[in-house]
Amino acid sequence: MPSFFNTWLPFIYLYGVGGFCFFAGMILIRKLKGIDMRQKKHRFWWKVMFFGYFYFMLIHALLIIAALYW
Amino acid sequence: MDRLHTMGTQTDWVVMIVYLVAILLFGSYFSKYNHNTTDFFFGGRRFSWWLIAMSILATGVSSHSFVKYSAKAWEYGFSSSMSYMNDWFFIPFFMFGWLPIVVYSKIRSIPEYFEKRFSPSARFFVTILQLLYLVGYIGIGFLTMGKAILPLMPPSINLFGIEINITLMGLIIVIAFVTGAYTTFGGQIAVLFTDLVQGFMLLLAGLMVFIIGIDYVGGWHAFWNLLPTDWKLPLAHFNKPSDFNFVGIFWQDGIAGSVGFLFMNMGLIMRFMSAKSVNEGRKAAAFNILFMLPISAIVVSGGGWVGKAMSMLSNSPIPANTEPDFIFVVVANIIMGPGIFGFVIASLAAALMSTVNTLLNACSAVYVNDVYGPIKVWLKKKQKNDKVDEKRALLVARIATVAFTVLGVLAVIPFSSYPTVYEAHGYFHSTLTPPLVIAIFLGVFWKKFTPAGVIATVIGGVSLMILGAYYPGILISPFDYGTPMDPVHPYTYIGALYNTLVCLGVGVIVTLLQNQFISIANRIKKGSSHNLIIVTMIVLSSIIFSMVVFNIGGVQFLFIASLFMTLMISLISTYYIKYDPVIKTEGLTAGSIHRAKELFKGSKLNEREGEIVKVNWKLREDDEDLINLSNHDMKKMYAEEGDLVYVSDARKYLGGLKSFHSRFGKPHNEEGIIYISREHLRNGLLIKDRPLTAEKEM
Numbered sequence: 200m201p202s203f204f205n206t207w208l209p210f211i212y213l214y215g216v217g218g219f220c221f222f223a224g225m226i227l228i229r230k231l232k233g234i235d236m237r238q239k240k241h242r243f244w245w246k247v248m249f250f251g252y253f254y255f256m257l258i259h260a261l262l263i264i265a266a267l268y269w
Numbered sequence: 270m271d272r273l274h275t276m277g278t279q280t281d282w283v284v285m286i287v288y289l290v291a292i293l294l295f296g297s298y299f300s301k302y303n304h305n306t307t308d309f310f311f312g313g314r315r316f317s318w319w320l321i322a323m324s325i326l327a328t329g330v331s332s333h334s335f336v337k338y339s340a341k342a343w344e345y346g347f348s349s350s351m352s353y354m355n356d357w358f359f360i361p362f363f364m365f366g367w368l369p370i371v372v373y374s375k376i377r378s379i380p381e382y383f384e385k386r387f388s389p390s391a392r393f394f395v396t397i398l399q400l401l402y403l404v405g406y407i408g409i410g411f412l413t414m415g416k417a418i419l420p421l422m423p424p425s426i427n428l429f430g431i432e433i434n435i436t437l438m439g440l441i442i443v444i445a446f447v448t449g450a451y452t453t454f455g456g457q458i459a460v461l462f463t464d465l466v467q468g469f470m471l472l473l474a475g476l477m478v479f480i481i482g483i484d485y486v487g488g489w490h491a492f493w494n495l496l497p498t499d500w501k502l503p504l505a506h507f508n509k510p511s512d513f514n515f516v517g518i519f520w521q522d523g524i525a526g527s528v529g530f531l532f533m534n535m536g537l538i539m540r541f542m543s544a545k546s547v548n549e550g551r552k553a554a555a556f557n558i559l560f561m562l563p564i565s566a567i568v569v570s571g572g573g574w575v576g577k578a579m580s581m582l583s584n585s586p587i588p589a590n591t592e593p594d595f596i597f598v599v600v601a602n603i604i605m606g607p608g609i610f611g612f613v614i615a616s617l618a619a620a621l622m623s624t625v626n627t628l629l630n631a632c633s634a635v636y637v638n639d640v641y642g643p644i645k646v647w648l649k650k651k652q653k654n655d656k657v658d659e660k661r662a663l664l665v666a667r668i669a670t671v672a673f674t675v676l677g678v679l680a681v682i683p684f685s686s687y688p689t690v691y692e693a694h695g696y697f698h699s700t701l702t703p704p705l706v707i708a709i710f711l712g713v714f715w716k717k718f719t720p721a722g723v724i725a726t727v728i729g730g731v732s733l734m735i736l737g738a739y740y741p742g743i744l745i746s747p748f749d750y751g752t753p754m755d756p757v758h759p760y761t762y763i764g765a766l767y768n769t770l771v772c773l774g775v776g777v778i779v780t781l782l783q784n785q786f787i788s789i790a791n792r793i794k795k796g797s798s799h800n801l802i803i804v805t806m807i808v809l810s811s812i813i814f815s816m817v818v819f820n821i822g823g824v825q826f827l828f829i830a831s832l833f834m835t836l837m838i839s840l841i842s843t844y845y846i847k848y849d850p851v852i853k854t855e856g857l858t859a860g861s862i863h864r865a866k867e868l869f870k871g872s873k874l875n876e877r878e879g880e881i882v883k884v885n886w887k888l889r890e891d892d893e894d895l896i897n898l899s900n901h902d903m904k905k906m907y908a909e910e911g912d913l914v915y916v917s918d919a920r921k922y923l924g925g926l927k928s929f930h931s932r933f934g935k936p937h938n939e940e941g942i943i944y945i946s947r948e949h950l951r952n953g954l955l956i957k958d959r960p961l962t963a964e965k966e967m
Contacts, residue, residue, distance in 0.1 A: 201502060204506055204507040204509075205507070209505065209519075212507070212515070212516065213523070217355065217357075217358040217519075220359060221361065224358075224361035224362045224366075228362070228366060231714070231858075231859045234365045238876065240878075244365075244551060247555055248360060251357045251360060254559065255354055259503055265501070266498055266501035
């Protein structure tokens with residue numbers, strides 16, 4: 200069985216530090232009014248951006264589980 | 270290790286040559302759409318998202334190429350895919366920060382943004398870094414192309430009785446000649462359309478190698494079971510070994526690389542500038558990262574994964590002397606029949622050419638806009654009329670493309686010392702991107718960031734980065750997360766963290782001390798010997814920077830001297846640059862995008878979302894940049910006189926090739942009819958009796 204350094208630590212670091220950058224970006228564009236939630240298109244993109252973060256997180260988690268247990 | 274030679278058959282060579290010639294002819298056909306430098310560089314800002322997405326794919330896939338990812342896939346397994354799956358973190362900054370600013374501020378290059386946002390001197394320093402970045406990228410592209418094609422060549426050829434040895438560098442020179450010629454005459458529209466074809470071909474070729482390869486080793490289960498568990502993990506070991514570890518690659522690729530690619534890769538930015546609107550650019554970016562990059566990860570690494578599985582077979586067909594950079598070509602040669610192998614290699618070479626084309630095009634755009642243009646203004650050369658000026662600029666662009674091709678070939682020399690293209694590219698990213706990335710990032714998202722801050726980031730940051738390269742064991746090791754230091758190529762990846770931190774630190778500290786710098790600069794100005802003080806500081810800064818570059822003095826002395834130099838540079842910049850933060854941030858920071866749109870439009874915004882109408886066109890006998898639609902159609906579009914409109918041939922598959930931007934003029938009463946000018950007809954390349962669609966922009 201590969202070590203924690205090879206399996207979940209990179210995953211936690213990726214979505215922890217990467218997530219910090221991502222959510223900082225989401226907060227910043229909201230605060231600076233780069234995204235205007237009154238516009239339908241912008242509301243769509245807001246959802247797509249959240250979806251993208253969890254989509255990649257899910258793909259990586261599934262791939263790690265597949266490598267370890269499949 | 271001995272290099273492999275003479276792979277493939279005559280059929281493969283025929284297929285390759287036919288493919289490359291067909292692509293060249295296809296690209297040349299679209300060169301007729303270049304009327305001016307806007308078309309040549311930006312494709313006229315008219316294209317649909319799917320065309321831009323495919324074009325980005327061809328650039329992205331080939332620059333993060335088959336060669337380098339297959340090499341790491343062969344050595345380390347599925348974790349080679351991680352570089353393709355870590356680009357989403359900066360998408361909010363890009364989609365709702367940088368992209369709208371780039372489009373609405375109407376800049377033609379990234380350095381031009383720095384002049385608008387800060388000062389001409391900031392533009393000057395950024396231009397130098399931008400050109401270094403682009404030329405380095407071209408060098409990586411040529412090196413990769415050479416490594417992809419070299420295994421197919423015989424060790425030597427006999428030409429008119431003279432025996433010529435085929436070397437990597439010789440091959441690169443020939444490739445550079447063909448690529449340079451194509452870009453010089455094609456321009457951005459040619460690049461975009463050949464990319465569309467090449468994007469499909471690349472996906473097809475990569476997937477073919479992966480699927481046929483799996484079949485070769487006995488199907489999916491056999492393939493999966495042949496691989497060790499470590500090898501199936503999608504992320505590399507956290508901090509080992511030095512040539513491939515997660516944390517280093519996260520900072521080099523996930524942070525510096527992703528931000529660099531999205532924010533400062535002029536080739537990519539030009540792709541987004543070719544999109545018909547900001548929203549189309551967002552669609553292209555999202556589609557590319559969410560769907561195309563995961564597929565691309567399989568496409569580019571598949572050869573290496575299959576190669577590894579093949580090497581686990583009892584009678585492994587993989588030669589023992591195979592270098593990692595050649596594994597893709599070796600695997601393709603083993604599993605593909607004659608002709609198909611030629612097709613795979615041709616698509617690979619063509620795609621790599623596409624990346625280099627884009628970068629050459631970007632280089633000449635930066636040269637024309639940021640070197641030739643400002644020099645011309647400085648010399649106050651009077652032009653007789655605009656048309657002559659455009660022709661001249663186009664000629665300069667073409668000459669610049671040739672010059673940058675030569676520089677790109679020279680840039681191959683330092684990169685060829687790395688064991689694989691992956692490491693060369695990694696080092697390149699971690700070294701050249703941080704100063705520009707930080708400068709752009711702080712410029713866009715921090716209103717307080719000043720010209721002194723940006724110049725200090727570029728000069729002071731680079732100085733501290735050079736010191737890091739000379740003394741990695743002292744300066745970079747505190748940030749290395751336990752990654753081992755390779756004495757030959759120290760901290761290839763994690764160096765990006767140190768470089769990013771020093772540039773960020775310099776930029777932030779100098780900006781926070783701005784009031785103190787202003788106060789000192791004012792005191793110097795009031796003194797009688799102000800010129801002497803400033804000249805002394807300039808001379809001292811130059812001496813210190815030279816000492817850092819040539820590593821004269823110990824690390825402690827040079828580090829303190831660099832900090833001292835950074836303070837002097839900040840003071841000099843504050844002394845010389847007249848900076849009005851209100852004017853210089855208007856429409857140029859993420860906090861003023863609404864204002865940027867107003868400036869772009871030239872009047873108040875109308876953002877009510879209306880319908881897209883289908884209309885037939887009639888010609889007006891003037892060249893005024895206005896279109897006229899019926900009252901009824903304008904009502905459906907929620908459009909008013911003076912609003913911006915995008916008019917396109919109704920055939921969606923053209924992707925906006927036949928289209929133009931204009932403004933709404935006075936409405937008429939002929940429902941379903943649009944009146945356009947002769948200039949619109951010319952620019953939009955419209956065809957008689959073909960219906961159009963009209964879409965209100967803002």
